[in-house]
Amino acid sequence: MNQPGRVERSSLGWLVLIAAVVGGSAAAFAYTAGWLTPGRLTPDRMIAALTPPSGPPLGHRRNHAKGICFTGMFEANGNGVELSRAKVFVQGRYPVLGRFNLGTADPNAVDATVRVRGMGLQISAADGEEWRMAMINPPFFAVSTPEAFHGLLVAAGKKDREAMKTFISANPEFAAFAAWAKTAPWTGSYAEEAYNSLSSFVFTNAKGDEHAVRWSLVPTAEPVSIAHAELEKRGPDFLEQEITTRVKSAPQRWTMVTTVAEPGDPTADPSRAWPQNRRKVQVGTLVVQRIEPERDGPCRDINFDPTVLPQGVRVSDDPFPAARSSVYRKSYDLRAAEASDYPRTEVTKP
Amino acid sequence: MTNVPQRFAPIQRLLHWLMAICIIAMLFIGIGMVSTVAQKYLPLILIHKTLGVALLVLVLVRLALRLHFGAPPLPADLPATMKLGARLSHLLLYGFMIVMPLLGLGMLWAAAYPVVLYSGIRIPALLPQSDHAHTLLWDVHVYLGLALFALVLLHLAAALFHALVRRDGVFATISPLPERQRMKPTE
Numbered sequence: 198m199n200q201p202g203r204v205e206r207s208s209l210g211w212l213v214l215i216a217a218v219v220g221g222s223a224a225a226f227a228y229t230a231g232w233l234t235p236g237r238l239t240p241d242r243m244i245a246a247l248t249p250p251s252g253p254p255l256g257h258r259r260n261h262a263k264g265i266c267f268t269g270m271f272e273a274n275g276n277g278v279e280l281s282r283a284k285v286f287v288q289g290r291y292p293v294l295g296r297f298n299l300g301t302a303d304p305n306a307v308d309a310t311v312r313v314r315g316m317g318l319q320i321s322a323a324d325g326e327e328w329r330m331a332m333i334n335p336p337f338f339a340v341s342t343p344e345a346f347h348g349l350l351v352a353a354g355k356k357d358r359e360a361m362k363t364f365i366s367a368n369p370e371f372a373a374f375a376a377w378a379k380t381a382p383w384t385g386s387y388a389e390e391a392y393n394s395l396s397s398f399v400f401t402n403a404k405g406d407e408h409a410v411r412w413s414l415v416p417t418a419e420p421v422s423i424a425h426a427e428l429e430k431r432g433p434d435f436l437e438q439e440i441t442t443r444v445k446s447a448p449q450r451w452t453m454v455t456t457v458a459e460p461g462d463p464t465a466d467p468s469r470a471w472p473q474n475r476r477k478v479q480v481g482t483l484v485v486q487r488i489e490p491e492r493d494g495p496c497r498d499i500n501f502d503p504t505v506l507p508q509g510v511r512v513s514d515d516p517f518p519a520a521r522s523s524v525y526r527k528s529y530d531l532r533a534a535e536a537s538d539y540p541r542t543e544v545t546k547p
Numbered sequence: 548m549t550n551v552p553q554r555f556a557p558i559q560r561l562l563h564w565l566m567a568i569c570i571i572a573m574l575f576i577g578i579g580m581v582s583t584v585a586q587k588y589l590p591l592i593l594i595h596k597t598l599g600v601a602l603l604v605l606v607l608v609r610l611a612l613r614l615h616f617g618a619p620p621l622p623a624d625l626p627a628t629m630k631l632g633a634r635l636s637h638l639l640l641y642g643f644m645i646v647m648p649l650l651g652l653g654m655l656w657a658a659a660y661p662v663v664l665y666s667g668i669r670i671p672a673l674l675p676q677s678d679h680a681h682t683l684l685w686d687v688h689v690y691l692g693l694a695l696f697a698l699v700l701l702h703l704a705a706a707l708f709h710a711l712v713r714r715d716g717v718f719a720t721i722s723p724l725p726e727r728q729r730m731k732p733t734e
Contacts, residue, residue, distance in 0.1 A: 211711040218707065219700050226696060229575050231582035239582045326669070327661045343584050498659050498676040504589055505660070508667050512589060520584035522592075527581075529658060530685055536678035 238347055240527035243520075246350035249302050256539025257304040259528040261315050261331075264298030265437045266494030269448065269486040271320045277480030280408055280455060281400035282509035284322035286480055293320050293483065296496035297387040297440060300333060308436040309428040312378050316392040316414065317501030318483070329505035331521065332392035332414065335381075338467035339374040343520035370468040382422035385431070387440045388449040388485075389420040396503065397464035397513040400455075409458035409513055411471070414451035414483055441488045451483040465514040493541040500529040554720045556616045562609045564723050569598055569605075570644070574696045596651070597665040603648035610641060619720040622713075636702060643695045650688040657681035 224233075231237045244259050254262045270290045277286030285291045299306060300313030315333040322328075340346050345368045352364035365371050384390060392414040400408050432438065443449060457476045463469040491497050504512060504522040512518045532539070555563070573595060580591035621630050655662050656674040658681045663669050674680060710718035 208712040211707075215704050215707045215711065219704050222700055222703070226575065226578060229582075230578040237582065238584050240584055241582075243584060325661075325671075498678075500658065500660065502660075505663075512586075514586075516586050519586045519588045523580075523584045523588045530682070533658065533678040533685075534682040536682075 238344055240524045243343070243347055243350075243524045244527055244531070246347050246354065247302050250354070253531070254302060254304045256532050256535040256537070258298075258532060259524075260302055261298040261300055261317075262302050262304040263306050263308075263311075264296045264317075264491050264496070265440065266294065266296050266489040266491050266496035267440075267444070267485045267487060268292070268294045268489070268495060270484045271453075271481055272484060273481040274479065276478050277455065278402070280402055280410065280457070280478060280480075282403045283328065283400075283507040284324070284326060284509075285320045285328060285507065286509075289323075291320050291322060293318060294495045294499065295319065295485070296491065296499075296501065297436070299436070305433075307433040309383075309425065309431065314387060314390050314392075314436075316387075316390075317496065317499070318392075318414075319499055319501065319505075322507060326507045327505055328507045328510065329499070329501050329503060330394060331501040331503045331525075332394055334390045334392060335374065335377055335395075336393060337373065337377075337470045338395045338517070339371055340368055341370050341466045341468045343516055345371075346520075370466075374468070382420070383425050383428055384420045385423045385428060385435070385439060386418070386421075386443065387436055388418045388443055389416055391415045392451070394503075395467040396515040396517045397458065397467070398506070398515075398518075399511050399513050401509050401511070409462065409464045410455050411458075412453060412455045412480075415454050417450040417452065417482075444485055444488045449485045451485075452479055453481050453483060454478070455480050465516065467515060467517055492539070492543060497541075500525050502526065552617060552619050554619055554722075556612070559609070559612050559616060560721055560723060562605060562612065563721055566602060566605055566609065566644070569602055570695075571699065573598055573602065573647075574692065574699065577692055578696075593665055596655075596662060597668075599648040599651050600664060600670065602644065606641070606644040606648075610645075613641075622715045622717065625715070625717075633705070636698060636705070639698055640702065643691060643698065647688065647691060647695065650684050650691065654681055654684035654688055657684055 227233055231239055244253075247260050253259065258264075269292075271285060271293050272290050273286050273288055275286070275288035277283065280286070296317040298315045298317065299308065299311040300315055301311045313333050313335060315331065318330045318332070320328045340349055348364055348368065349371065352360040355361075365375075394412045397409050397411050400410050402408075428435070440449075455478045456471060457478065458464055458471060459475060462471045462475070489495065502522045502525050503518045506512070554560070576591050576595045576598075580588055580595060583591075621633060625633075652662060652670065653674055656672040657677045659672075659676040661669065662672070706718055706721075709715055
C-alpha cells in the first residue's frame with residue numbers, strides 16, 4: 198500500500214518525470230529567449246552592427262545619433278479624414294515635437310559627411326493620443342528587409358571590399374540606393390529636405406475603408422542644390438546652426454502628402470517606390486516654430502518609434518516598423534541607462 | 548462543523564488556473580518579444596501589455612478572495628521546512644503578481660511611451676519621463692521576470708511532487724477537476 202505522505206522507492210520514476218517537466222520548461226524558455234539560437238536577428242545584434250569600431254555613442258541614440266529638437270504645429274486641412282479617422286486629420290492645429298537628425302551612429306559627425314538626413318516627429322491630438330514617425334530624405338529605402346539591413350551594416354563595417362560586393366550581389370535592390378547616394382543633389386539645410394515614411398501603413402477611415410499609404414513631408418522652402426565640396430568647407434555643425442537661424446527668422450513649413458497605393462503596389466518592400474501617378478492627398482502642413490538643442494530639449498526623451506500610431510492608422514505587411522520599434526526600444530533603454538554620459542547641462546571641457 | 552476549508556473555493560481554483568496559463572504565457576511572450584525584430588514583435592508586445600493589465604486586476608480579485616475564503620491547511624505530517632517553503636513561495640508569488648504589472652507600467656511611463664492596450668484602450672501616465680526611473684524599473688522588471696519564471700518552475704515541481712510522489716491531497720485542494728468522492732453519498 199502506498200501510504201499518504203511517504204516517499205516510496207517506486208516514486209523514483211515520478212521524480213525523473215518532474216525533473217524532465219522542469220528541465221523541458223526551462224529549455225523552452227531559453228529557446229524563446231534566443232539563448233539557443235545565436236543566429237536569430239535580435240535587437241542586440243542589430244545594435245552591435247550599428248556600433249562603430251570606436252565604441253557605442255554613450256547616452257545617445259544608437260543610430261541617427263546626431264540631431265536637434267524642434268517644436269511647432271501640425272495644421273490639418275481636413276482632407277485626411279477621407280482616408281483615416283486619426284483625430285489629427287480633423288481640420289485644426291495640433292502640437293508637434295520633433296527632431297532633425299543625421300543617419301549616423303556618431304553624435305559628433307561632421308554634417309557634410311552624412312548622406313541621409315531624417316526627421317522624427319510626434320503629433321499629439323487634443324486628448325493626448327500620439328502619433329510618432331521616423332522619416333528620412335531618400336525616396337526609397339536601401340534594402341528590402343531588416344535582415345538585409347543588418348547584412349548591409351555588417352558588410353559596410355568590414356575593411357574587405359569584397360564584403361560589400363558580395364552584399365550587393367545578394368541584395369540587388371541596394372544598387373538603386375547607391376545610385377541615389379551618389380547622384381542626388383545635396384542641400385545646405387534641413388528645411389530644404391523632403392522626409393519620407395518609406396514604409397507603408399494602413400489608414401482606416403470612419404466607414405472602415407482601408408487604404409495602404411506612404412507619406413512625405415515636402416518642404417515649402419525651395420531646395421537649393423549645393424556642391425558637396427562646398428558643404429565640406431562649412432563647419433562640422435552647419436546644419437544645426439543654419440536651421441536654428443532660419444527658424445528664428447521665420448517658421449519653416451512642410452506639406453504632408455499622403456500617397457495612396459493601388460492594388461498590387463509593393464507595400465511590404467520600402468526599397469521599391471510606387472509609380473509616380475498614384476493618387477496624392479495633401480492632408481496638412483507641419484510648421485516648425487522653435488529649435489532647441491537636443492541635450493536638454495524636448496526630443497531627447499522621446500523615442501520616435503514609428504509604431505506609436507493613433508486609431509485609424511496601423512502597420513502594414515512592411516517588416517520595418519516592427520523591427521525599428523524593437524531596435525529603437527533597445528536603443529532607448531541603453532541611452533537612458535547611460536544618461537550621465539550625456540549630461541543635460543553642457544560640461545565645458547577643461 | 549469547522550470553518551477550515553478542505554479545498555480552495557471553485558472561483559479560487561478557476562482564477563488560479565486561468566492566471567497560471569496567462570502568467571506562463573506572459574513570461575514566454577516577455578522574453579520572446581525582447582529578442583526579436585520580426586513582425587510578431589508588435590502583436591506580442593500588445594498582448595503582453597494588455598494581459599499584464601488584466602492580470603493586475605485579476606490578482607487583486609484573487610487576493611480579496613484569498614482573504615475572504617482562506618486556504619486549506621497543509622497536511623499535518625508535512626515537514627516544517629516544506630511548510631515554511633510553501634508559505635514563503637505563495638507570499639512571493641502574490642508579491643510578483645502584484646509588482647510585475649506595476650513595474651511594467653512604470654517603466655513605460657518613465658520612458659514617455661503611451662500605454663495603449665488592445666482595442667485602443669489608453670492608460671494615462673502616472674509618472675513623468677525619467678531616465679533614472681526607467682532604467683531602474685526596466686532592470687527590476689526583467690530580473691524579477693526571470694526570478695518569477697524560476698519560482699513558477701519551483702511551484703510546478705512542488706505541485707507535481709505533492710500530486711505524484713507524496714499523494715498527500717495538497718494538489719487536490721487546487722485541482723481543476725471535481726473532487727473524487729471519498730465517502731459514500733449520504734443520499
